[in-house]
Amino acid sequence: MESFIRKEAEEKAREIQLKADEEYEIEKASVVRAEINAIDAAYQDKFKKASLAQQITKSTIANKTRLKVLATREEALETIFSATHDGLKKLASNKNKYKTLLIGLIEECLYTMMEKAVTIQVREVDVAVAKEAAKVAAENFEKKAGFPVDITVDESNFLNKDLAGGVVAINGTGKISVDNTLDERLKLLSETALPAIKLEMFGPSKTRKYPGVMQIYIPLVRQQIRNIGSASVISSTSKVLKPIKPDLSTISCTVVDQTGTVRAVSKKFPRATFLQQNKLFPRDLRKIDSSNVDVAPSIAVRSNGILVNLLHIKALIKRNEVLVFDTASPQSASKLSLFMYDLESKLQTKVVHSGMLGINNGNHQNILNQTYEFKTLECILVNVMAVLETELREHAAKVDKILKQLDSQIDRAVLKDLLVNSKDLTMFYQKSLLIRNTLDELLDNDEDLENMYLTENYEIKRLIVDQESDGKSSVLKAAKQDGSSNVNTNSNHHSLIQEGSESKDTGEIEMLLESYYKQCDEIVQQAETMINNIKSTEDIVNIILDANRNSLMVFELRVAIFTLGITVATIIPAFYGMNLKNYIEDSSIAFVGVTAVSVVLGGIMAIIYLRKLRDVRRMTMVSSKQLDQFDNDTKRGIHEKVRRQRESKTLEQRRKLEKEIVWKWLLGDHK
Numbered sequence: 001m002e003s004f005i006r007k008e009a010e011e012k013a014r015e016i017q018l019k020a021d022e023e024y025e026i027e028k029a030s031v032v033r034a035e036i037n038a039i040d041a042a043y044q045d046k047f048k049k050a051s052l053a054q055q056i057t058k059s060t061i062a063n064k065t066r067l068k069v070l071a072t073r074e075e076a077l078e079t080i081f082s083a084t085h086d087g088l089k090k091l092a093s094n095k096n097k098y099k100t101l102l103i104g105l106i107e108e109c110l111y112t113m114m115e116k117a118v119t120i121q122v123r124e125v126d127v128a129v130a131k132e133a134a135k136v137a138a139e140n141f142e143k144k145a146g147f148p149v150d151i152t153v154d155e156s157n158f159l160n161k162d163l164a165g166g167v168v169a170i171n172g173t174g175k176i177s178v179d180n181t182l183d184e185r186l187k188l189l190s191e192t193a194l195p196a197i198k199l200e201m202f203g204p205s206k207t208r209k210y211p212g213v214m215q216i217y218i219p220l221v222r223q224q225i226r227n228i229g230s231a232s233v234i235s236s237t238s239k240v241l242k243p244i245k246p247d248l249s250t251i252s253c254t255v256v257d258q259t260g261t262v263r264a265v266s267k268k269f270p271r272a273t274f275l276q277q278n279k280l281f282p283r284d285l286r287k288i289d290s291s292n293v294d295v296a297p298s299i300a301v302r303s304n305g306i307l308v309n310l311l312h313i314k315a316l317i318k319r320n321e322v323l324v325f326d327t328a329s330p331q332s333a334s335k336l337s338l339f340m341y342d343l344e345s346k347l348q349t350k351v352v353h354s355g356m357l358g359i360n361n362g363n364h365q366n367i368l369n370q371t372y373e374f375k376t377l378e379c380i381l382v383n384v385m386a387v388l389e390t391e392l393r394e395h396a397a398k399v400d401k402i403l404k405q406l407d408s409q410i411d412r413a414v415l416k417d418l419l420v421n422s423k424d425l426t427m428f429y430q431k432s433l434l435i436r437n438t439l440d441e442l443l444d445n446d447e448d449l450e451n452m453y454l455t456e457n458y459e460i461k462r463l464i465v466d467q468e469s470d471g472k473s474s475v476l477k478a479a480k481q482d483g484s485s486n487v488n489t490n491s492n493h494h495s496l497i498q499e500g501s502e503s504k505d506t507g508e509i510e511m512l513l514e515s516y517y518k519q520c521d522e523i524v525q526q527a528e529t530m531i532n533n534i535k536s537t538e539d540i541v542n543i544i545l546d547a548n549r550n551s552l553m554v555f556e557l558r559v560a561i562f563t564l565g566i567t568v569a570t571i572i573p574a575f576y577g578m579n580l581k582n583y584i585e586d587s588s589i590a591f592v593g594v595t596a597v598s599v600v601l602g603g604i605m606a607i608i609y610l611r612k613l614r615d616v617r618r619m620t621m622v623s624s625k626q627l628d629q630f631d632n633d634t635k636r637g638i639h640e641k642v643r644r645q646r647e648s649k650t651l652e653q654r655r656k657l658e659k660e661i662v663w664k665w666l667l668g669d670h671k
Contacts, residue, residue, distance in 0.1 A: 029540045033407055040400060065341055081190055088164035088182045102133035109169035109178045110141045110149060117150045117172035124158040252326040258372045260347030266326055279304040288314050288325045297435050301448040310384045312336055319454035322376045339383045346379045371455045381516040388432055388523050395425045399530050403537055410541055422534050429527040436524050439517040449506040561609040569602025
């Protein structure tokens with residue numbers, strides 16, 4: 001009986017311990033989540049302020065960019081109108097053409113005024129031509145109008161000599177004047193044809209409901225725009241990159257020089273020619289492919305440039321220009337357009353940087369301005385890190401919102417959203433990890449770091465070539481004068497090479513790459529932390545769901561057990577309910593006895609199965625039989641150990657007694 005009570009107590013203790021551990025884990029997870037939410041809430045205001053500041057900055061940059069585009073467009077239009085004005089001035093130098101033009105201008109004035117006496121004003125240099133044109137115009141007007149007109153050329157008041165030409169007509173009273181100069185006509189034309197000019201140069205406006213309304217004006221100005229528009233104007237108004245269709249035979253890219261000027265937009269090169277000109281390998285084509293296939297990020301250093309493939313940016317950085325390759329993805333094209341504006345502004349800004357050594361006539365000196373290739377590479381890395389940080393904030397906002405919803409209620413739709421965002425976050429983590437590994441591999445490669453100094457290496461090679469040419473000329477001069485050619489030029493050549501190699505200090509590029517490596521590593525760590533939080537939440541949710549499922553199963557089993565007990569209890573009354581003779585119909589205690597027996601049997605059945613259910617619910621690593629076997633084995637081991645200890649003590653006492661007897665016998669014999 002004592003062992004049974006002890007066993008029941010131990011089982012109850014185990015059950016209480018397991019339940020306490022489960023409640024402890026759940027409570028611990030809730031406390032941890034509450035603390036995490038408190039920390040997130042503490043920094044939520046900072047995130048909102050930073051996001052607001054970023055939006056304000058983005059809006060400011062967009063406004064500045066829009067104003068810059070508008071200013072560039074106005075500058076292009078001014079270029080067109082000024083070129084047209086210069087062309088009109090050249091027209092006045094041809095007397096025959098200008099005379100014909102003046103006849104038409106004077107006739108227009110006469111038809112407008114319909115006066116019998118008209119005075120015209122012209123430039124001083126056009127008086128003679130105007131008199132001849134006035135006679136012809138008067139004759140033509142008389143034939144068509146039916147009455148003569150007296151045209152007088154004013155030789156006391158002349159038009160401004162800076163005008164391109166034309167006439168101003170005044171009636172006899174001097175109260176009505178018609179300005180029909182070429183400058184005034186150009187002004188009117190610029191006002192009426194301005195929408196067509198803008199449509200031809202800049203394309204239809206996306207905000208206009210009917211973008212093709214002004215197409216009727218295009219033939220009037222199409223040829224003038226083509227003749228006047230220059231490459232610089234076109235390049236300055238076409239910086240918004242658009243997605244292209246991949247072509248297997250050509251490579252499309254935008255070229256930006258060292259001053260930040262866009263030299264060409266979506267310029268196409270044959271692939272073989274492009275590889276030959278830029279000293280690239282055929283395997284490099286995959287890194288600059290314009291298709292939507294995702295390629296692992298890489299920064300490859302070649303003899304003629306740095307090949308960069310990071311996210312949406314695929315570029316070839318050279319010492320004096322950068323080639324930004326086009327993309328076929330609309331999302332990447334929009335990001336690439338923003339990068340182009342940022343690249344232009346960064347290249348036009350001088351950054352003081354004294355970490356690099358230059359070579360000037362064999363002597364090293366500090367270069368205050370950062371080299372072109374490093375400035376371009378840093379601009380690319382800044383854009384890539386900004387894109388990663390933006391994506392990280394978006395993922396963090398979505399994940400935090402979902403986790404807060406799961407803290408209050410576990411819903412199927414929320415769990416589905418958690419799964420989708422977990423996949424997206426994992427993809428972002430892999431992408432950031434690849435970029436970090438790319439920067440790490442580049443930092444570990446000293447040879448690539450040295451070859452990234454494109455400007456310095458070019459200056460060293462150019463100086464070596466100059467020294468070689470100077471050495472050869474000095475050898476020839478010495479041979480002519482002394483008749484010998486024992487001038488040692490190889491020593492100067494080797495010393496120059498050694499000097500150039502010793503100047504390869506890669507500290508500048510290492511600091512640049514290491515700073516962005518740390519920034520990328522922070523992004524990777526934050527993404528990994530969010531992934532771990534999602535996994536912890538999933539584990540807690542699984543534990544809660546398992547506990548709820550087990551509770552439902554236990555409740556269902558209890559209901560089934562009670563149903564079984566009631567069924568057993570109704571068996572005996574059912575037997576006695578049959579219309580058969582059972583010989584106890586007249587007994588006064590038959591009803592009570594049958595009822596009591598039925599209830600007792602039903603209760604015993606329910607108690608037996610409830611105890612079995614309790615045994616099943618014990619969350620132990622072994623079964624109850626195995627526990628009993630383990631207890632019996634332990635008891636037998638303890639009894640065996642006690643028996644051995646007793647036997648060893650008895651044996652020691654016996655040996656000790658024998659030793660005492662021997663010593664006493666020896667001592668007694670000695671005496």
